[in-house]
Amino acid sequence: MKIVCKKSNLLNGVQNVSKAVPVRTTMSILECILVDASQGEIKLTANDMEIGIETIIDGTIEQPGKIALEAKIFIEIVKKLPDNDITIETDEKNMTYIKCENSNFNLVGKSGDDYTYLPKIEKIDSIVLSQFTLKEIIRQTIFSIGAAEGSNKLMAGELFEIKDDVLKVVALDGHRIAVRKVKMKNAYGEKKVIVPGKALNEISKILPGDTDKDVEVFFTDKHIVFEFNTTTVVARLLEGEYFNINQMLSSDYETKMKINKNSLFSCIDRATLLASEGNSKPVIMQIEEGKMLMNMNSAIGSMSETIDIEKTGKDLVIGFNPKFLMDALKAIDDEIIDVYLVNSKAPCYIKNADETYNYMVLPVNFTTVS
Amino acid sequence: MKIVCKKSNLLNGVQNVSKAVPVRTTMSILECILVDASQGEIKLTANDMEIGIETIIDGTIEQPGKIALEAKIFIEIVKKLPDNDITIETDEKNMTYIKCENSNFNLVGKSGDDYTYLPKIEKIDSIVLSQFTLKEIIRQTIFSIGAAEGSNKLMAGELFEIKDDVLKVVALDGHRIAVRKVKMKNAYGEKKVIVPGKALNEISKILPGDTDKDVEVFFTDKHIVFEFNTTTVVARLLEGEYFNINQMLSSDYETKMKINKNSLFSCIDRATLLASEGNSKPVIMQIEEGKMLMNMNSAIGSMSETIDIEKTGKDLVIGFNPKFLMDALKAIDDEIIDVYLVNSKAPCYIKNADETYNYMVLPVNFTTVS
Numbered sequence: 001m002k003i004v005c006k007k008s009n010l011l012n013g014v015q016n017v018s019k020a021v022p023v024r025t026t027m028s029i030l031e032c033i034l035v036d037a038s039q040g041e042i043k044l045t046a047n048d049m050e051i052g053i054e055t056i057i058d059g060t061i062e063q064p065g066k067i068a069l070e071a072k073i074f075i076e077i078v079k080k081l082p083d084n085d086i087t088i089e090t091d092e093k094n095m096t097y098i099k100c101e102n103s104n105f106n107l108v109g110k111s112g113d114d115y116t117y118l119p120k121i122e123k124i125d126s127i128v129l130s131q132f133t134l135k136e137i138i139r140q141t142i143f144s145i146g147a148a149e150g151s152n153k154l155m156a157g158e159l160f161e162i163k164d165d166v167l168k169v170v171a172l173d174g175h176r177i178a179v180r181k182v183k184m185k186n187a188y189g190e191k192k193v194i195v196p197g198k199a200l201n202e203i204s205k206i207l208p209g210d211t212d213k214d215v216e217v218f219f220t221d222k223h224i225v226f227e228f229n230t231t232t233v234v235a236r237l238l239e240g241e242y243f244n245i246n247q248m249l250s251s252d253y254e255t256k257m258k259i260n261k262n263s264l265f266s267c268i269d270r271a272t273l274l275a276s277e278g279n280s281k282p283v284i285m286q287i288e289e290g291k292m293l294m295n296m297n298s299a300i301g302s303m304s305e306t307i308d309i310e311k312t313g314k315d316l317v318i319g320f321n322p323k324f325l326m327d328a329l330k331a332i333d334d335e336i337i338d339v340y341l342v343n344s345k346a347p348c349y350i351k352n353a354d355e356t357y358n359y360m361v362l363p364v365n366f367t368t369v370s
Numbered sequence: 371m372k373i374v375c376k377k378s379n380l381l382n383g384v385q386n387v388s389k390a391v392p393v394r395t396t397m398s399i400l401e402c403i404l405v406d407a408s409q410g411e412i413k414l415t416a417n418d419m420e421i422g423i424e425t426i427i428d429g430t431i432e433q434p435g436k437i438a439l440e441a442k443i444f445i446e447i448v449k450k451l452p453d454n455d456i457t458i459e460t461d462e463k464n465m466t467y468i469k470c471e472n473s474n475f476n477l478v479g480k481s482g483d484d485y486t487y488l489p490k491i492e493k494i495d496s497i498v499l500s501q502f503t504l505k506e507i508i509r510q511t512i513f514s515i516g517a518a519e520g521s522n523k524l525m526a527g528e529l530f531e532i533k534d535d536v537l538k539v540v541a542l543d544g545h546r547i548a549v550r551k552v553k554m555k556n557a558y559g560e561k562k563v564i565v566p567g568k569a570l571n572e573i574s575k576i577l578p579g580d581t582d583k584d585v586e587v588f589f590t591d592k593h594i595v596f597e598f599n600t601t602t603v604v605a606r607l608l609e610g611e612y613f614n615i616n617q618m619l620s621s622d623y624e625t626k627m628k629i630n631k632n633s634l635f636s637c638i639d640r641a642t643l644l645a646s647e648g649n650s651k652p653v654i655m656q657i658e659e660g661k662m663l664m665n666m667n668s669a670i671g672s673m674s675e676t677i678d679i680e681k682t683g684k685d686l687v688i689g690f691n692p693k694f695l696m697d698a699l700k701a702i703d704d705e706i707i708d709v710y711l712v713n714s715k716a717p718c719y720i721k722n723a724d725e726t727y728n729y730m731v732l733p734v735n736f737t738t739v740s
Contacts, residue, residue: 073643073670080640103640107671270450270473273443300443301477 001065002089003037005057007100010086011078013044013057014071016231019202021071022048027116032068033075034115035088037061045118046071049236051199052118053206056230063089066112067096077105118234121225126218127162127188131228134217135209137169137180138200140331140357144171144178145197157194157238159245160224164188170245171197176324177245177360178331194242195224199235206231249349249360253340257287258310261337264292265329267305271296272322274303282319282364287311287341296322318344319366328359371435372459373407375427377470380456381448383414383427384441386601389572391441392418397486402438403445404485405458407431415488416441419606421569422488423576426600433459436482437466447475488604491595496588497532497558501598504587505579507539508570510550510701510727515567516543527564527608529615530594534558540615541567546694547615547730548701564612565594569605576601619719619730623710627657628680631707634662635699637675641666642692644673652689652734657681657711666692688714689736698729 014033022030025048034045042059045052067090078086081100089097090109098105138158146155150173159170165187171178203226207215218225226233268283274296275281286293289311296303318341328350329337340349344363351358384403392400395418404415412429415422437460448456451470459467464479508528516525520543529540535557541548573596577585588595596603638653644666645651656663659681666673688711698720699707710719714733721728 070670076643077640080636080643082636102677103637103673103675105640105644105671105673266450266452267473270447270475273446273450274475300440301475303473303475305473307472 001035001037001067002063002087003035003042003059003061004085004087005042005059007078007081007083007086009057009059011075013055014075014078016055016206017044017046017053018071018075019206020046020048020051020053020233029068029110029114029116031071032110032115033071034066034068034112036066036112038064038066038112040064045115047116047118049116050196051202051236052234053202054118054232054234065090066115067094068110068112068115069096069107073107077107118232119223121218121220121223121234123218123225125189125191125220126216127167127184127191128186128214128216129167129182129184130211131207131213131215132209132211133182134215134226135204135207137167137182138204140180141169141171141178142197142200142204143327143331144173144176144359146173148198154194154238154240154242156198157196158200159242160191160193160195162188162191170242172243172245175321175362176328177248177358178328179245179249179355179358179360181356191219192242193219193224194238194240196235196238199224199233203233203235206233248347249358250342250347251340253313253342253349255287255311255313255316255341257292257339257341258336259292259307259339261329261332261335263307264337265326267294267307268322268326268329270305271303272326274298274300275322276300280321280323282366283322283325284317284319284366287316287318289315316341316344318348319364320348320361321364324361328361331359332357371405371407371437372433372457373405373412373429373431374455374457375412375429377448377451377453377456379427379429381445383425384445384448386425386576387414387416387423388441388445389576390416390418390421390423390603399438399480399484399486401441402480402485403441404436404438404482406436406482408434408436408482410434415485417486417488419486420566421572421606422604423572424488424602424604435460436485437464438480438482438485439466439477443477447477488602489593491588491590491593491604493588493595495559495561495590496586497537497554497561498556498584498586499537499552499554500581501577501583501585502579502581503552504585504596505574505577507537507550507552508574511539511541511548512567512570512574513697513701514541514543514546514548514729518568524564524608524610524612526568527566528570529612530561530563530565532558532561540612542613542615545691545732546698547618547728548698549615549619549725549728549730551726561589562612563589563594564608564610566605566608569594569603573603573605576603618717619728620712620717621710623683623712623719625657625681625683625686625711627662627709627711628706629662629677629709631699631702631705633677634707635696637664637677638692638696638699640675641673642696644668644670645692646670650691650693652736653692653695654687654689654736657686657688659685686711686714688718689734690718690731691734694731698731701729702727 036043087099094109096107096109148156161168215228271283284295292309406413457469466477466479468475518526531538585598641653654665
């Protein structure tokens, strides 16, 4: 194989696919990036068997062929080479020569034939979203998924539910739920899949997020495929029946608080200073006519702060894990938000009128301090 | 005590003095910052017994007094408070109330009387430098000092030598020497002190580095004192006779190489990719008429690169620890540098004509690869 391509193209390509290189694996070939110039285009591939990424880069093929190169050192070399044309050439023993200006690197590669390709997917059933929309909807929900090694594996994924022209994304762990809805340009048949959080995390890292460029998302029984620009990401779906969240999301409330989002966020942020690491002390909100008093008490000291609010309904004292509230607030763009509450034991909902977002957080017990 | 000051002033002050708060200590009072408003000004102090920092901040004293506050939480609170006036008030039991807008923090402080003050220094003997000059000369030498827990404690410090209007700073470990000279505006009597590297590191972090503002440096038998803006840093000197570097710095050479500094730096930087961590493989330079060929060989692969040079004297093959060369090159501003060599076992010198800088690096043994 002999190919020539611009450093910037190659770097962008290897960095994209590197997100699918497993950190630890017993199959050493998976630690490699496959450079495949055997089919008339230069294609880079990485694959950890749960998520696979392919990207096609511009360049000249002087001699077709393919080679698998250890990802870590390959990326570092490309990164540090001068900003000019890079030539990659291999011999029949998989010795690889990487040249740029006066620099020459020799690496021992592995045969491309040993590489595990991405599964062939029949691309029939698809939806189209802007890159920006997909990136945003992931950011606005992903923090709510459960740990991958948790008791319930489905919590480590997000529900993608399509109905007509609406995409609904749901993430939940044992303590909170995040729901986001977006309108798409076209309507589609009903679909419901659970996408692993890890794959979504990696996609959102490499997705440029342009508002005027699209992602095409294909669905099969076992896989979801994201295609954007010259990159393809294939992820294995989680199998099972997702939680019925409709019965967890009530719209009854006894207390409604309208509050400035940034004021609330900064106030919780300050309160958490007093919670030493690993010790998740609750913040206590005392909701009254026209104001909310926040309290935090710990061995280090105490903190109190008042924020002006608009309240309807009953007064209420309720405690929360500060992190869960802050995560939800970070995902909301509105300046003024509505918080719906029932009593000190019932979930709270932060949502807007048309429910394009709905964040449910369970309260925590607390002992009232005088 | 009751004081009021702007958040920005207080934050700047606590961040400055925090550099002298010990990370680990058996004297818990030293983990505090002393806020002293008993003498008509608001003075913040931290002191780990080797280095002490004091800074005076603007503000209003409504009731004189002093308090010692646990540094870590105090800084975090100041950082996260709104950008407005902060009131700090204490009661007779050292309970401390920190208020800003609608935020109130209560902390348990410690009596300021228990705090260990900085030593009183007679400020007689001094020199004056611009803040920029001091910050630069530290940056350009500090990387060459030895480890604090090394066999020779004097290597953990830098020699500050004053003679007439020249300040010479020397740092060395067992493998290299860094020498820098600067001209001062005034001439002074001869002085020679060894300043702990730790103190210099901390000073260079808090020194704003303005070219048009000065630092006054005072000397006593046991201490060195740096005064700039409203901040005072006191450091205990290292005691002993510093190394006689003149006998280590030869000006004889057999080979002189004129080379572009950035090309050399990037080339070594690329070569180090092949040295796996912890394994300091040498870079090998083959110096010939008109060009220098650099080689690196390791288990991962090999690298070679040619750089155009101007050579005078003999051809030479010599190996170096790449880190030592790169450290020296980073400290040099010149675009074209002169490298002086004798043979493959003798030290190399990177220095300019008037020797305002001279970096000596010892070569390492290597086995030539065909």
